[in-house]
Amino acid sequence: MNEFDYIRWLRERTPAHARVVAGPGDDCAVLKPSSAPLLVKTDMLLEDTHFILKTAGPRRVGRKALAVNLSDIAAMGGRPVAAVVSVGLPRAIPDVNSGVQSLAEELYCGIREIADEFDTAIVGGDTNTWNGGLVVAIALLGDAGPQGPILRSGAMPGDWLFVTGPLGGSVLGKHLDFTPRVREAIELQNLVRIHAMLDISDGLAADVNHICEESRCGAVLIAERIPIAEAASKIHDNRSTLEHALGDGEDFELAFAVAPQDGRKLLDQQPIPGLTLFWIGECRAEAGLFLDENGRRRPLPPTGYVHSFA
Amino acid sequence: MNEFDYIRWLRERTPAHARVVAGPGDDCAVLKPSSAPLLVKTDMLLEDTHFILKTAGPRRVGRKALAVNLSDIAAMGGRPVAAVVSVGLPRAIPDVNSGVQSLAEELYCGIREIADEFDTAIVGGDTNTWNGGLVVAIALLGDAGPQGPILRSGAMPGDWLFVTGPLGGSVLGKHLDFTPRVREAIELQNLVRIHAMLDISDGLAADVNHICEESRCGAVLIAERIPIAEAASKIHDNRSTLEHALGDGEDFELAFAVAPQDGRKLLDQQPIPGLTLFWIGECRAEAGLFLDENGRRRPLPPTGYVHSFA
Numbered sequence: 001m002n003e004f005d006y007i008r009w010l011r012e013r014t015p016a017h018a019r020v021v022a023g024p025g026d027d028c029a030v031l032k033p034s035s036a037p038l039l040v041k042t043d044m045l046l047e048d049t050h051f052i053l054k055t056a057g058p059r060r061v062g063r064k065a066l067a068v069n070l071s072d073i074a075a076m077g078g079r080p081v082a083a084v085v086s087v088g089l090p091r092a093i094p095d096v097n098s099g100v101q102s103l104a105e106e107l108y109c110g111i112r113e114i115a116d117e118f119d120t121a122i123v124g125g126d127t128n129t130w131n132g133g134l135v136v137a138i139a140l141l142g143d144a145g146p147q148g149p150i151l152r153s154g155a156m157p158g159d160w161l162f163v164t165g166p167l168g169g170s171v172l173g174k175h176l177d178f179t180p181r182v183r184e185a186i187e188l189q190n191l192v193r194i195h196a197m198l199d200i201s202d203g204l205a206a207d208v209n210h211i212c213e214e215s216r217c218g219a220v221l222i223a224e225r226i227p228i229a230e231a232a233s234k235i236h237d238n239r240s241t242l243e244h245a246l247g248d249g250e251d252f253e254l255a256f257a258v259a260p261q262d263g264r265k266l267l268d269q270q271p272i273p274g275l276t277l278f279w280i281g282e283c284r285a286e287a288g289l290f291l292d293e294n295g296r297r298r299p300l301p302p303t304g305y306v307h308s309f310a
Numbered sequence: 311m312n313e314f315d316y317i318r319w320l321r322e323r324t325p326a327h328a329r330v331v332a333g334p335g336d337d338c339a340v341l342k343p344s345s346a347p348l349l350v351k352t353d354m355l356l357e358d359t360h361f362i363l364k365t366a367g368p369r370r371v372g373r374k375a376l377a378v379n380l381s382d383i384a385a386m387g388g389r390p391v392a393a394v395v396s397v398g399l400p401r402a403i404p405d406v407n408s409g410v411q412s413l414a415e416e417l418y419c420g421i422r423e424i425a426d427e428f429d430t431a432i433v434g435g436d437t438n439t440w441n442g443g444l445v446v447a448i449a450l451l452g453d454a455g456p457q458g459p460i461l462r463s464g465a466m467p468g469d470w471l472f473v474t475g476p477l478g479g480s481v482l483g484k485h486l487d488f489t490p491r492v493r494e495a496i497e498l499q500n501l502v503r504i505h506a507m508l509d510i511s512d513g514l515a516a517d518v519n520h521i522c523e524e525s526r527c528g529a530v531l532i533a534e535r536i537p538i539a540e541a542a543s544k545i546h547d548n549r550s551t552l553e554h555a556l557g558d559g560e561d562f563e564l565a566f567a568v569a570p571q572d573g574r575k576l577l578d579q580q581p582i583p584g585l586t587l588f589w590i591g592e593c594r595a596e597a598g599l600f601l602d603e604n605g606r607r608r609p610l611p612p613t614g615y616v617h618s619f620a
Contacts, residue, residue, distance in 0.1 A: 021347060022461060025524070027385035027508050028349040028452070030459045037331060038348070039338040040433055042449055044396035046440040075337035086354035086396075086447040123350055130356040132442040137396040139352055139449030142338070149340045151332060198337050214335070 017121035019081055029123035031082055036143035041072040047090070047133030051176070058103050060176045061136065062110025068201070069140035070118055070180035071252045075199040077150035077185045078142040080118050085111060085125035088135035100129060107136065118182055147189045150256075155196035155215035157285035160263030163278050165253040167204055168244035169231025175250040185254060187272050192262035203249035208281075209289050209302030211257060221246075221281035221300065223293035246291075247303055257283055327431035329391055339433035341392055346453035351382040357400070357443030361486070368413050370486045371446065372420025378511070379450035380428055380490035381562045385509040387460040387495050388452040390428050395421060395435035398445035410439060417446065428492055457499045460566075465506035465525035467595035470573030473588050475563040477514055478554035479541030485560040495564060497582050502572035513559035518591075519599050519612030521567060531556075531591035531610065533603035556601075557613055567593055 017023075021030040045065045047053050053061065066083060073080045087107065089100050104127065115122055120140070164181055181199070188194060196215055200207050204226065212219050223242055229251075232244035239247075258266065266277050281292075291300040327333075331340040355375045357363050363371065376393060383390045397417065399410050414437065425432055430450070474491055491509070498504060506525055510517045514536065522529050533552055539561075542554035549557075568576065576587050591602075601610040 022459065026459075026461050026463075027382040028351040028388070028459070030386070030454070031348040031350060033343060033345055033348055035343055038341040038343055038451075040341060040392065040394055040449075040451065041338040042394035042396045042434060042436050042447070044398060044436045044438055044445070044447060046398050046438055046442065046445075049438060049440040072337040076340070078338070082350065084350055084352035084449050086352045086449075088354060088356050088445060124352060126352050126354045126447075128354055128356055128359060130359040130443075132356065132445070133440075135354070135356075135398060135442070135445050135447075137352070137354060137436075137445075137447035137449075139350075139394050139396075141348075141350065141451075144340070149332065149336075149338070151336050153336075 020121045020123055023121065023123045024125065029082070029084065031123070034143050037149055039073055039076050039078045039142040039144060039149060040139070041069050042137060042139040043068045044135065044137040046135055053134055056176055058106035059110035061134065062107040063114050064176050065136040065138050066111050066114050066140070067178060067180050068252070069138050070114070070182055071199040073140060073142040074180050074182040074185045075197055075254060077145040077147055077189055077194060077197060079145060079186065080120040080140055080142045080182065082121040082123045083115065083138050083140045084123060086137040087125065087127045088132060089127065089129045090134055091129050091131055145186055145189055147194060150194050150197045152196050152198050152211050152214040155211050155217055155257035155283045157217055157283055158260055159195055159257035159283040160260055160279055161208065161219060161255065161257055161281045161283065162263065162266065163200065163204070163227065163253050163255050163280055164275060166227040166229035167200065167251045167253060168229045168241060168248050169235050170248055170250045172231040172234060174229070174231060178252040180252060181254045184272055184275055191271055192258050192266060195257045195259070197254055197256035200251040200253050200255055201249055203247040204255065205246045205289065205300050206249070206302045207255055211255070212289060215283070218284040218286045218288045219281055220284060220290045220292055220297065223291055225278065225280045227278045330431045330433055333431065333433045334435065339392070339394065341433070344453050347459055349383055349386050349388045349452035349454060349459060350449070351379050352447060352449040353378045354445065354447040356445055363444055366486055368416035369420035371444065372417040373424050374486050375446040375448050376421050376424050376450070377488060377490050378562070379448050380424070380492055381509040383450060383452040384490050384492040384495040385507055385564060387455040387457055387499055387504060387507060389455060389496065390430040390450055390452045390492065392431040392433045393425065393448050393450045394433060396447040397435065397437050398442060399437065399439045400444055401439050401441055455496055455499055457504060460504050460507045462506050462508050462521050462524040465521050465527055465567035465593045467527055467593055468570055469505055469567035469593040470570055470589055471518065471529060471565065471567055471591045471593065472573065472576065473510070473514070473537065473563050473565050473590055474585060476537040476539035477510065477561045477563060478539045478551060478558050479545050480558055480560045482541040482544060484539070484541060488562040490562060491564045494582055494585055501581055502568050502576060505567045505569070507564055507566035510561040510563050510565055511559055513557040514565065515556045515599065515610050516559070516612045517565055521565070522599060525593070528594040528596045528598045528600070529591055530594060530600045530602055530607065533601055535588065535590045537588045
């Protein structure tokens with residue numbers, strides 16, 4: 001299968017989509033314009049850095065490559081529309097698979113499955129082989145949702161902070177298999193005004209700190225309120241489960257800030273079927289990130305997962 | 311410099327752009343909507359496949375990574391708007407550069423220079439380090455131009471075929487340093503109706519064949535009319551300069567089809583300052599690609615550069 005065969009194969013598997021005028025096969029894809037602000041995101045997954053190909057398998061890698069981008073659209077409160085996919089395929093495949101062709105097909109099927117689940121068109125791509133490891137870079141476009149783009153910068157002192165699920169230990173599986181909170185973010189907007197939101201990729205402490213920095217406020221998290229995933233207790237190292245919840249990252253749950261009266265409503269009613277919303281603390285006028293634990297307050301370093309490169 | 315420092319560095323260097331509501335730093339970038347159809351393209355450059363880092367240098371690699379995408383927007387007759395950039399940086403840099411940081415900065419400066427030249431905002435990205443080679447994947451958005459998206463599928467029997475410059479031997483330098491024909495494609499639309507267009511990336515024969523397949527027609531190229539780049543004569547192998555012009559690819563000139571009366575006008579008037587338009591043949595109702603050489607016609611295999619992966 002060469003590049004042109006692959007494009008043909010993709011085109012046959014590309015269902016019609018209301019927004020797509022021209023999909024893969026021309027110099028560019030063409031989308032119908034929309035009156036909503038356009039959301040744009042890209043994420044790149046690199047072998048042995050973001051996944052182990054042999055253990056994850058190419059289908060889950062493909063799924064994750066799109067899911068991380070969908071999670072960012074969710075974090076803005078938006079609706080995904082269309083994606084383009086760039087792939088670097090390793091020339092030599094060590095016993096993962098019967099060859100490059102099935103690696104490419106499995107990868108694409110993983111992307112396709114979650115794309116279909118979220119009504120996202122795959123409108124183009126660039127497929128290459130090289131002597132390096134597997135690389136997948138996806139760029140995803142979306143429309144802003146009912147409240148417009150929800151930035152990190154809108155939190156206000158007194159706002160209540162929530163997360164949409166338990167945190168920590170995602171490396172044991174959730175980082176590959178999570179379901180991006182696209183639908184939940186839309187439902188939330190029908191219930192309350194969301195002041196600020198993001199998805200937890202760097203780790204709760206680091207990500208709440210991002211909200212604080214962009215919103216020029218501080219925050220206090222309540223240790224006893226932070227929901228801890230079962231997986232966090234299955235990692236046996238020198239860190240507590242709370243530390244895992246605060247620092248692991250790649251949870252891909254949403255963290256968001258709402259006015260206290262809206263927070264009270266969410267907490268009392270738990271109005272989204274199948275989803276528990278966890279109140280974890282609140283924003284303050286004073287700068288700085290703090291943790292209340294057993295009634296004592298201490299500074300919380302924003303040390304989530306930092307992709308250091310120097 | 312870690313990931314967050316790098317984002318800060320990018321943000322400081324990101325000029326305001328009329329279409330950008332939110333640039334790098336949030337979960338997604340936000341663009342103002344437009345009434346024009348939206349063009350979407352991605353291209354990935356991989357070390358030792360698309361460039362040799364040591365000889366090209368990171369600045370030219372960055373420039374090329376965006377330029378190839380700009381060329382695709384040109385091929386649709388569109389105007390570039392905004393790009394997102396995903397990068398995988400090698401952890402170990404062999405004597406190219408003083409380190410990963412300056413590699414990243416040089417790469418970004420190369421992207422930035424050509425982005426500014428074509429009024430394209432860099433609105434987001436994903437920067438990683440890994441143990442593999444340098445990878446750059448850019449996704450570019452554009453607005454369709456005055457004639458709407460110009461596809462490959464609109465050529466008609468009798469149409470004249472043109473290219474915008476001499477071809478062949480681009481591996482000697484042009485593949486890195488070409489200027490994408492964005493402005494020329496817009497100017498052409500003010501002069502004539504363009505039936506079909508693409509940029510020459512796979513090679514003239516392969517790319518004219520793409521037009522034929524999508525337009526369900528054939529074509530005859532005239533050997534003596536095909537403009538041959540000086541670089542083609544500097545490659546000393548067993549192929550003629552004509553073969554280089556037909557097959558090398560990565561010329562990033564435009565090939566397009568217009569009605570004969572429009573073709574006559576372009577050829578007689580050469581109305582675009584600084585640009586010579588070359589008439590190279592015409593489309594026919596009968597399928598197949600042919601080459602007329604010294605008055606004799608023979609089938610022309612569409613054997614441009616094929617990225618084979620099986």
